[in-house]
Amino acid sequence: GESVGLHLPTLSVQEGDNSIINCAYSNSASDYFIWYKQESGKGPQFIIDIRSNMDKRQGQRVTVLLNKTVKHLSLQIAATQPGDSAVYFCAENPNTGNQFYFGTGTSLTVIP
Amino acid sequence: ETGVTQSPTHLIKTRGQQVTLRCSSQSGHNTVSWYQQALGQGPQFIFQYYREEENGRGNFPPRFSGLQFPNYSSELNVNALELDDSALYLCASSGGTGNTGELFFGEGSRLTVL
Numbered sequence: 001g002e003s004v005g006l007h008l009p010t011l012s013v014q015e016g017d018n019s020i021i022n023c024a025y026s027n028s029a030s031d032y033f034i035w036y037k038q039e040s041g042k043g044p045q046f047i048i049d050i051r052s053n054m055d056k057r058q059g060q061r062v063t064v065l066l067n068k069t070v071k072h073l074s075l076q077i078a079a080t081q082p083g084d085s086a087v088y089f090c091a092e093n094p095n096t097g098n099q100f101y102f103g104t105g106t107s108l109t110v111i112p
Numbered sequence: 113e114t115g116v117t118q119s120p121t122h123l124i125k126t127r128g129q130q131v132t133l134r135c136s137s138q139s140g141h142n143t144v145s146w147y148q149q150a151l152g153q154g155p156q157f158i159f160q161y162y163r164e165e166e167n168g169r170g171n172f173p174p175r176f177s178g179l180q181f182p183n184y185s186s187e188l189n190v191n192a193l194e195l196d197d198s199a200l201y202l203c204a205s206s207g208g209t210g211n212t213g214e215l216f217f218g219e220g221s222r223l224t225v226l
Contacts, residue, residue, distance in 0.1 A: 009150055034214055043116075043202055043217035044155065089154050093213065098145070098168035100215060102154030 008087070008104045019077040021106045023090035028071060030092035034100065035064060035075045039086045047075070047088075077108075085110045116205050117219035124224045125193050133188040133221045135203030143167070143207035144186040145215060146178060149200040161186050162207065190223075198225045 013019045025033070031052040036044035048059045050066050055109075057064050063076040073090050087107050091100040125131050136176035137144050143162045144178045147155035161180035175191040184205070190197055200222050204215035 032213055036217075041219075043219045046214050046216060049174050091154075091215075098160045099157035099170055100155075102147075102156070104152070104154050 011106055013080050014107045014112050015110050017080055019080045021075045021088050023073040025071050025092045027094045030088045031096045032093040033073055034091045037075055037090045080110050082110045082112055116216055118203050118218035118221050121223045126226050127193055129193050130191045133201050135186045137184045138216050140208040141205035142184050145204045146188045147202040148203035155202055193225045195225050
């Protein structure tokens with residue numbers, strides 16, 4: 001999962017399998033969370049968001065789970081495809097400000 | 113709908129020089145945020161502009177400054193460049209009707225300081 005540090009966590013999955021990417025966030029006051037996907041040489045792309053009054057939200061092939069008790073967020077990708085290979089970031093927004101705090105990211109590699 | 117566009121895409125400067133990066137926000141968005149992304153790291157918040165005024169700032173020195181124009185486009189200026197300023201600079205827009213706070217990013221400006 002994501003953490004502040006020098007090494008980018010990596011995850012390799014077989015095409016067609018489900019992927020789970022984890023993120024531990026730091027601020028218990030954070031009330032809005034977003035998962036971003038960043039492909040090489042591109043800007044982060046919005047995938048899915050969730051607010052703190054929810055614990056689960058589903059999109060197309062993606063599900064985000066939020067556990068506020070342990071300050072943990074996860075992104076589940078169903079039937080992972082080669083095009084899902086990228087770095088995935090979780091971002092938290094404390095209700096005290098306008099900035100988002102990003103983790104260092106998890107690099108997902110899908111093996112055909 | 114036009115997405116967030118940034119220019120230039122790549123540039124090289126030397127230590128001590130100044131740089132200006134430009135951003136056009138997504139159609140309908142009135143807020144622009146700037147982030148710095150060092151290699152292998154997540155984006156770090158520099159500042160946000162709303163209604164042409166700075167509306168929040170991260171832990172960056174005053175030599176990082178910005179502007180927002182009436183059409184919501186924005187500039188990031190960095191003076192007295194240092195080697196550690198080498199990074200991908202990302203602009204993100206948000207706000208406006210239908211936007212619930214999510215940031216939409218441009219492709220970034222890759223700055224190399226030699």
